[in-house]
Amino acid sequence: MPRPAGGPGAEFGAHLRRLRVNKGLTQEQLGKYVHYSKSQISHVECGDRLPVEAVALGLDRVLDGRGRLLAAWHEARPGRGSRPPAVRPCSSEQPETPEVTDTVSFAAALQHLKLAAGVSYGDLAKHSGLPKATLHDLCRGKRASPPSTHTVTAFLVAVGVTGEDLAGWLDTLARIRVPAWGRDRLRRGAESGDPAAMHRYAEHLREIGETAGAERWRRSAAEAGSVEAMIELGTAHRRAAELDAAASWWLRAASAGDATAMNYLALLAANRDDAQLAEHWYRASAEAGSVEAMHNLALILDDRNEPEAAERWYLMAARAGDDGAMENLAAIYRARGDLPKAGIMKSLAQRRRAEG
Numbered sequence: 001m002p003r004p005a006g007g008p009g010a011e012f013g014a015h016l017r018r019l020r021v022n023k024g025l026t027q028e029q030l031g032k033y034v035h036y037s038k039s040q041i042s043h044v045e046c047g048d049r050l051p052v053e054a055v056a057l058g059l060d061r062v063l064d065g066r067g068r069l070l071a072a073w074h075e076a077r078p079g080r081g082s083r084p085p086a087v088r089p090c091s092s093e094q095p096e097t098p099e100v101t102d103t104v105s106f107a108a109a110l111q112h113l114k115l116a117a118g119v120s121y122g123d124l125a126k127h128s129g130l131p132k133a134t135l136h137d138l139c140r141g142k143r144a145s146p147p148s149t150h151t152v153t154a155f156l157v158a159v160g161v162t163g164e165d166l167a168g169w170l171d172t173l174a175r176i177r178v179p180a181w182g183r184d185r186l187r188r189g190a191e192s193g194d195p196a197a198m199h200r201y202a203e204h205l206r207e208i209g210e211t212a213g214a215e216r217w218r219r220s221a222a223e224a225g226s227v228e229a230m231i232e233l234g235t236a237h238r239r240a241a242e243l244d245a246a247a248s249w250w251l252r253a254a255s256a257g258d259a260t261a262m263n264y265l266a267l268l269a270a271n272r273d274d275a276q277l278a279e280h281w282y283r284a285s286a287e288a289g290s291v292e293a294m295h296n297l298a299l300i301l302d303d304r305n306e307p308e309a310a311e312r313w314y315l316m317a318a319r320a321g322d323d324g325a326m327e328n329l330a331a332i333y334r335a336r337g338d339l340p341k342a343g344i345m346k347s348l349a350q351r352r353r354a355e356g
Contacts, residue, residue: 009044009047009048009049009050009076010046010047011047011072011075011076012044012047012050012056012069012072012073012075012076013044013045013046013047013048014045014047015065015068015069015072016041016044016045016059016063016069017045019059019063019064019065019069020041020045020063022063023062023063023064023239024235024238024239024246024264024267024268025063025235026038026260026263026264026267026292027041027042027045027292028041028260028292029235029260030059030062030063033058033059033062034051034055034058034059034062034150036051036055038291038292039321039322039323039352042323042324043323043353046324048353050073050076051073052128052129052154055150055154056069056070056073057070057153057157057166058150058153107138107139107140110138110139110152110155111139111140113156113159113161114139114159116159117159117160119158119159121135121136123158124155124158124159127157127158128154128155128157128158129154130151130154130155130158134151135155138151138152138155152169152170153166153170156169171208171209186200186201186204187201189201190202190217190220190221193224194224195221195224195225195226195229196221196226198217198218198220198221198224198226198229199217199218199221199226199228199229201217202214202215202216202217202218202220202221202229205217206218218232218233219233222249222252225256227253227256227258227261230249230250230252230253230256230258230261231249231250231253231258231260231261231264233249234246234247234248234249234250234253234261234264235264237249238264238268243268243272246264246268247265247268250262250264250265250268251265254281254284257288258288259285259288259289259290259293260285260290262281262282262284262285262288262290262293263281263282263285263290263292263293263296265277265281266278266279266280266281266282266285266293266296269281275300278300279297279300281293282296282297282300283297286313286316291317291320291321291322292322294313294314294316294317294320294322294325295313295314295317295322295324295325295328297313298310298311298312298313298314298317298325298328299328301313302314302328302332307332310332311329311332314328314329314332315329318345318348321352323348323349323352323353324349326345326346326348326349326352327345327346327349329345330342330343330345330346330349333345
């Protein structure tokens with residue numbers, strides 16, 4: 001009995017959910033790409049709220065929405081027509097964009113974009129969702145380390161940088177994020193045979209565009225025992241519709257006790273209409289601590305008319321902060337005629353959503 005979607009962002013949320021499911025991603029995994037929690041992704045999919053434009057753009061890119069998801073965001077947002085200002089051509093009096101080689105010059109280049117766009121810090125804060133203090137630090141090179149991809153994406157979209165230009169700026173950010181001495185240290189750690197170091201080095205190579213090297217090190221990391229690399233390889237195979245290969249890597253990660261891998265195996269089994277295997281992996285994942293699996297297992301038990309067992313797992317998910325489980329508990333209590341308890345659970349769910 002999942003609660004229905006509603007609110008002004010319902011169509012955007014439904015579109016997002018379709019793309020996510022088609023990609024074979026859980027809410028938790030998708031959230032990691034845009035620095036959102038599982039709960040925040042859930043709120044967006046339910047239509048309870050809209051993300052800022054930078055996040056909508058990021059979701060469109062991650063899910064290969066080809067601009068359609070971003071278009072749906074523009075249709076759903078309040079105050080349609082109030083788009084962020086586009087970058088205008090620089091006048092002859094403005095300096096050329098500085099060469100970007102390190103964190104300081106990157107900040108100078110962002111300051112140049114702000115001047116070229118002709119926007120104030122107040123406007124940037126409004127359109128990017130970033131605090132003015134963060135924007136000041138970003139443009140003045142006061143940060144001790146390179147900013148996050150999420151922060152820079154929000155800034156760039158707010159000044160009108162999109163598409164290939166946006167990708168180019170993010171590639172530049174990735175190149176300067178780890179200085180030369182850091183790259184050498186990462187490589188030495190990977191060559192030492194440490195699985196975690198191999199995975200970190202693979203991530204670095206991916207960020208700077210060395211895809212082939214990144215894939216080699218990620219596979220080496222997985223074969224050496226990196227559970228995170230195993231999950232990523234499984235996800236890559238899932239995206240390529242290589243389901244047996246995906247299951248093989250997720251099974252190795254699940255054998256190491258990883259709850260996320262167990263949940264992925266459950267989703268894969270459910271997509272194959274193997275209800276018994278799906279329930280097995282949902283239960284294993286739930287017992288290993290996956291809140292999403294707790295909720296999904298409760299839904300299965302609920303549909304099978306096992307209300308007491310379903311209630312137990314809904315309660316566990318609700319105690320972990322899952323507002324959807326709270327809503328479903330409220331429905332169970334309401335069906336029993338326990339209206340006070342249903343009201344309390346409904347209020348808790350609403351408070352949780354408000355907290356984000």
